[in-house]
Amino acid sequence: MAERGAAQSSASSGESLLFLTDEQLRRGIEAMFFAYRGFTADPDRILENHAYGRAHHRAIHFINRSPGTTVNNLLAILGVTKQSLNRVLRTLVEDGLVESRVGTRDKRERHLYLTDQGISLERELSEAQRTRMRAAYRAAGPDAVAGFRTVLEQMMDPELRHHYFSNTEGGA
Amino acid sequence: MAERGAAQSSASSGESLLFLTDEQLRRGIEAMFFAYRGFTADPDRILENHAYGRAHHRAIHFINRSPGTTVNNLLAILGVTKQSLNRVLRTLVEDGLVESRVGTRDKRERHLYLTDQGISLERELSEAQRTRMRAAYRAAGPDAVAGFRTVLEQMMDPELRHHYFSNTEGGA
DNA sequence: CTTGGAAAGTCAACAAGGCTGACATAAAGT
């Protein structure tokens, strides 16, 4: 309430701060809701044909991003229980989309890799998602894209943010 | 592949188009993933204490946004089956958070309203969500926020987009 | 006035994907 008052009385440090009204925030909240629906719609349609779900997509995405990643690593990124992740990984390994290799330095660890078949599905999924993203980026323009990314980064949990930034540089 | 090539060879119409590379798109995809996690984290924590889930939150949000909305309207916005929505609405009505009034013009329709108790929970949930949003907006600045909203609007399904824009003007 | 169809509600059954708890195994670390 105190904050709301501060946001709605326009100039406090020289800026207008009108973009911080409750109404503007509500618009942002709904934008996130509807946009996320669009964001997942295309992959979801593809996954149906393969008898997989969003959980499989997430695993495939992050294994593709970081080939050789361990199960524990994936658990930290996805924020689910090992039982939940294991169910997904088991089907992906059984179906020959993911290969699980015992670690060389530490033999307790399993390093995960996409097989050719896994890479093929990953490409199908990510190209559908990129196509929509590309259209949105193109329509919005580079400045809007920069702002989009900035706000999303600020919205992440600080503890989770490093999973996002960890892949800024690094391999491939 | 043809598109990827076009995006990566820099200048085509005068702009750089570097923001359309596959790598930039992948970053955007992951930003959406991690940010959405943050976006839902605070309400999820609150909902646990009330034995409700994200589905209840969504219903409460949109009933609060458009008091008196019908079940069919809500179905179109949320994109779930009536059986799924009904289960959620039933518990909310039973618990006294939502009131379902038979329509006056068309008595088949049910018009949905939040009770005082419902308004109270809505406020608790949305204030948690707005607090995070406000912090992100403030840190990013007004230009970034404008870009954020522009990209999200472009990412929505065209058929769903009007649900987002329908509440631009109108009541309250 | 009758009838077709829309709106809403309900029951049953099922699946995906979360969760907890308990337990097993192998390997690494102390």
Next chain:
DNA sequence: ACTTTATGTCAGCCTTGTTGACTTTCCAAG
């Protein structure tokens, strides 16, 4: 030798989505 870590697995539970079948209510067109 003992403890901790990494992984896997079994069993059972919950939420939230699905389909299909069926009923009641009621508007509106014939």
